[in-house]
Amino acid sequence: MKVKDGEDPWTQAELDEVVGELTQMRAHSLEVLADLEADLDGLMRDAGDGAGHDQADIGSTSFERDHELTVVNSERDKLAQIERVLGYLADGSYGICESCGEPIGKMRLMAFPRATLCMTCKQREEKRGAW
Numbered sequence: 001m002k003v004k005d006g007e008d009p010w011t012q013a014e015l016d017e018v019v020g021e022l023t024q025m026r027a028h029s030l031e032v033l034a035d036l037e038a039d040l041d042g043l044m045r046d047a048g049d050g051a052g053h054d055q056a057d058i059g060s061t062s063f064e065r066d067h068e069l070t071v072v073n074s075e076r077d078k079l080a081q082i083e084r085v086l087g088y089l090a091d092g093s094y095g096i097c098e099s100c101g102e103p104i105g106k107m108r109l110m111a112f113p114r115a116t117l118c119m120t121c122k123q124r125e126e127k128r129g130a131w
Helices: 012-047 055-091 106-111 119-130
Strands: none
């Protein structure tokens, strides 16, 4: 596993800790996603029944459904990132920035194990998203 200049190599204990944390994150994300999808399924089923609802009720239901879709998609993205990172751990490429190919940095990964970008690339991405 690549590390930044001046960083100590990964120890097996550190890698085991990261894998354990990512595995817990994955399990939690799967639970959350199952609950969110069940809630969303109920909202989608109720969406077709407009009888007896005024425009405010319909608008509120639509807003709630859109919000739930956003949350579900966000959780799906998070789960995909966790699974991608677990794959990197399995193939030995964990800790390499997906954008520039440089090491992400051990300290960043210890704080945020599902990181896929180094700080420089992450900041660049956030600046682009702000426009």
